[in-house]
Amino acid sequence: MSATTHSADSGHGHAEASKFHIFVQLAMILAVITGVEIVLIYIPLVKWFIVTSLVILSLVKFMLVIFIFMHLKWDKLFCTILFFIGLVLAGGTVAALMALFAAHDSIPLKAQEIYAERAAAAQ
Amino acid sequence: MSTHAAAGAIDHHHDHTTTTGIPNKKLFMWAFLASDCMFFGALISTHLIYRLHETPNQPDILGIFSLELTSFSTFILLMSSLLMALAVNTCQKGHVGATRKMLLGTILFGLIFLACQVYEFNHFVHLGLTLNSNMFGSTFYTLTGTHGVHVAIGVLWLVLMYIRTFKPADGSPWILKSFIHLLVFAVVIVAGMKALLGGVHALQTAHGLNGEAISLFFEHDFPAIVVSAVGLVALVMLGRDRKAVEFGEANAVDVESMGLYWHFVDIVWIVIFTVVYLLEYI
Amino acid sequence: MSAHAKTDFVGHDTHAAAPVEKRSWLLTRPTAKTGLVSWLTTVDHKKIGLLYGISALFFFLVGGFEALLIRIQLAVPNNTFISHQLYNELFTMHATTMIFLAVMPLSAAFFNYMMPLQIGARDVAFPRLNGFAFWVFLAGAIVLNIGWFVKSGAPDAGWFGYAPLTSTAYSNQFAGDMSTDLWVMGLQILGVSSVVGSLNFIVTIINMRAPGMTMMRLPVFTWMTLVTAFLIILSFPAITIALVELMMDRSFGTSFFDVSGGGLPILWQHLFWIFGHPEVYILILPAMGIVSEILPTFARKPLFGYPIIVFSGATIGFLGFGVWSHHMFTTGMGTVATAAFSLLTMAIAVPTGVKMFNWIGTLWGGHLQMRTPMMFALGFMWMFMMGGFSGVMHSAAPADAQQQDSYFVVAHFHYVLIGGSIFALLAGIHYWFPLIFGRKVSEFWGKLSFWVIFIGFNVTFFPMHFLGLNGMPRRTAVYDGNMGWNDANLIATVGALVLGVGIAIYFGVMIYTYFKGEKTTHDEWDARTLEWTVPSTPPPEHNFDVIPTVHARDAFWYEKTHKAEIEKEKAEHAKAEQDHGGIHMPSQSWFPIVAATGLLIGAIFFVNHIMIGAIAGGAIMFLGVYLWAVEGPGGYHIHLDDKNHDKH
């Protein structure tokens, strides 16, 4: 395990105090990002751009919380590996499922019916 | 492999009795969270898969969702995460009093989040979105409900941790008292939740904070108000410890593990907020 | 064992100097070391391991009995031995029992018993949680099997319970049939048990290793335990969610898998197999671990290519998450998805092959002792290889279109499950029997049981390849006599009976040996890993008099070749530990079993839609957990009395 994680900031009053500030600042940043996200959806931009930005922003929030609130940044690397095994597999699985169900062969019959009805009604 | 921390300085994150220096409880929690990723991954997948193509009786989601409320509860949950981080921080420094305050704050914010969710569910049901009115309802309530259950378990855990900070150091009997403490908490939470939601309801029917609202509030929720008030007093009484307590720096890892759970529930919400709520608006 | 250890109990996890707590009767720790209470309240990983083992073997016989009924029905065409309905219940319960109640817990038995010994630990990281995992397992097993004894019958939707056959519309079309609810609930509970147990193992392996036991010195069985534990915690959530959604459909009127509301039954298949495929590696990796212990011991040679074996084990585990849809080649996924899963599935043959090659490398140039465990291990290599090859045949999707849901699949998975998992587990029982019970099975009877099982097994399942290719679908209670399936089916049935006789011999011999067998010294096989360094057989409660210090991969082998050095080191460590207050052991507790009982009660009431009872069960469980938390880990110290001790 990495020995460098044995950082100087644990156990010393001074460093702890600074962590207090880090935490508070982080909370502010998170609040701001959330605000940006909410504003973003009302801005008339191309869809893919907004979606990408939203995904990136929530990813940033996600990572900030894990690494700072959850202390991963200061902890042994092993904790990070452990958690990311689950996170990466879960992310991969979600992505694979989305790809599978978005495929043409997977369009549900019910949806096809609804689309057909709607097309008929539009005429 | 074996890290021998410098003698003397208290090392909160490394436990010398374990091979890696990571405390067992913390490692356990991280492993559990890895597992929980798959858990929510499967739930979120279900929701998204059913959003890919039309399903019958598709509701008017934008007419149902309330972005203000959701943003507010998101904000609340983020702030509760801050308080949780501070609770861990203070506990590591051995400030039991500060830890208790932070724990109570986290509990309170968690409860506000839950209240928002109860309110939201109620509201949505009134607007016709129920668990089985359509597929969106099913996946939405299952996903956010499961998350809510996670929050509720977190609140319970926080309460238990809070109560535990009163365990006397001299080993004198304490279970009964702790149990009473827990019951009082339960009563306050239930009654308080009812009063709170009643208050919101009164505000809504009276269109604002005015005399009518207040009288409506007292008319409908008097028992809840009284019970929660009495309960609160009891809580304050129970929360004054005269004896020395056992709880201290050594428990930091317990608080920290609980914190990991709480933050995780928070990041899950970050994802849900984007994927379930925000994406609907585009 | 108490003869050589005197113990003093202390209130909680501090040194003897701490003030002794005044404890209410509710929190008095049980201290019985023998008798029923000692088993109900145990936190000893070895006792828990035995509990797992005995339950698993019991359920193996139950599942085997169900299999024999299946085989008897299929012996001749158009048989009327049992009804279609019963047949469907039998294959559902046969598979569920064998997988969840026999092979998994048998692996868990070895995890529990051997893994802490192999890493030089005195117990697992969370001993009470370990007990809890076992009792929850038992609760799940009970819920699954209640169906046999009540009106609604046993679950009958197949072991992968494809929607919408599990929906209320089809599984209780006409009456309040709760068999599917039992299945759902039983699997949920077993999931809790497996996940909790696995988290415990992960922490134990990562954190409780003896000094010097680096990850690359871990015995391969422990490595495979770790990989399996990861597979469990990462795959069970998928089935948990699938089951939750099914439960919502059945009890709360949602339509996750109900077409009228837009539900997609295919989603169940995906969620199930995201779990289901890693699950089959959960069944095989521990077996591979056992074989990787046995071969070096009996070849008297270190494992060939240890790092690559470890790495390939992890790779199998990881790749195992990316191939689930090979169970769905016939569901019309489209060309690209089918191709992707087909190729990924083939890729798994590579790391598996690496293991096979390295095992052969281990044998090569060795001095092979053909003892019974070795026979089973070699049997494993042959049979698993054959099962693996039919797996590769499945992975070619176009060929699988003819094989899926035919007896060819049945042949494949019995070759990997019996020829693989069961053979290795039976090998493991033989191998570690002297360590666990201090007695050794007679070579003659051991080998006899091996040959009868080996022949019976092949006679049963080899013909099934032909049946499948000749078009016989699986899960069919009857078949017509004009399809060319008669001979092969009859042979398979005869084989199953021979197999049954073999298993009967195997267990008969085990029971005999337990009472009357030849006594052994510890280190019967001249083994190589730490579990054999325990001071006596059966091992004492505290496992090691002195926590070993590990200097090499085959730690015990090293000790045997460096005796003087080790003696000196041990003496020093013993003194240090004695100065430290003696050997610290965790206290027993009632609350794991209380909590598990609450879960069982709640589950049964829930399935019957009696919500008050469900809540009461939940309350008992909560109370159990609450008191469990309040009582704290506890612990006591053992002081070894050196003079007495050496005699054992």
Add this chain to the structure above:
Amino acid sequence: MVQYLPVTRLTNGTYLLGQMTLPSIFRSLKTRALSCAAVAAMPLFLGGWGNWNWLTGPQSTFDTKGPVAESQLDVFYVTLWVTGITFVIVAGILAYATFKFRARKTDDLKAVIPHQGHGNPLIELGLIGLSVLALVFIAVPTLRAIWYTYDVPAEEKASAYEVNAIGLQWWFKFEYPAEQIDGAGTLVTGNELVIPAGRPVRINLRTSDVIHSFWVPKLAGKVDMIPNRGNHLWLKADEPGYFWGQCAEYCGESHAVMRFRVIALNETDFAAWVAHQKTPARTVAPYSVLNGAPAAPYEFNNPGRNAPGYSADFDKAPFAAWQAKQEIDAGEDPALIAQGRQIFQQKTCTSCHAVRGHEGAGVTAPDLTHIGSRTTIAAGLLENTKQNLHRWIAHPNEVKPGNKMYVGVPLQSGVMAGYVKIDPATGKPEETPHITVSDAEARALVAYLHSLK
């Protein structure tokens, strides 16, 4: 002895053999006995018995009769060869190592300590490379066949014939969207799919309840019929013929007996068949002239549960049997037929079954308009003989437990009663059955149904 070994046929092979340590494998008597036993056991698997049918049954995947099944078989052979060769090599080395390095005497078990070698990365990497290579051999034809079997090839699209196959618990419904009948919509049949031979057929797979799977091994591998999913498969029968099919996905109590047949006809026969199917049900006037001497009444004894419904005569020439079925039976009894038609109405058979042109209009059960010309009943399970039809009508639950004709068909609004009415609360049939068919009634119904050519 030695010169009979294949090795000797190699040039300078004799010399090689003499040098090799192979004989070490055959040294011990015990091993020799074992290998003799293995050789002796071979016929068991490879066909020592007179009429060996282990791989030639009616649902054999080896006896392919169309390009789709054939390409799937080709892939299978590739996998068989690759894994077979790998097996011979790996197992050979394993066997060799086992025999070569085994300790021979029990007392030297612990004597020798072999060299404590730890591995050889070069060998390991080499073997990984070889395994990958072996898999590439499988992967290439696999990919090709995935695309080929997925849909009708582009150059044949134009000539493809389309049908819909719908799975129901526990029978198959077939629709011919290309064949429209005036006033009656699409041509529908049940349990026997008739297709044109030599032409690709694209089958849309649907289900109206749980998952089923459509499998005719000689023509094509299976594809599932999944609710809310638009699956399809294609197949082609090279020649006219008669094929066995089976539901291959577990679908509830009677999954085992959910079967069907496929009949491929040449272009003219197929056209004639379609034209005939489109006509309404045949009516035999009660006073019409007898077509031959009246047939003697058949014997009927209920053969009981799971009794076979096939016959060797039929199996010898199933296609001819199908053709014979198209002809009107000799010795029909017009009076009995008319009586049967009446009973068919009285017994409410009509509420589930359609007999186009006659009274029946139900849609929840197989269309019986031309039931007399089908070779099987009860979803490919029983040959369509008088006895079998009688058995099915009189004791459906013994033929197919839980079948919907017996227990009733669940509809959106409650259950349409079958032979029994099931009490939804207990799941048990009510005391008095809803439909009972006496021996005489059954005979009339059989006569009627068999007249529906």
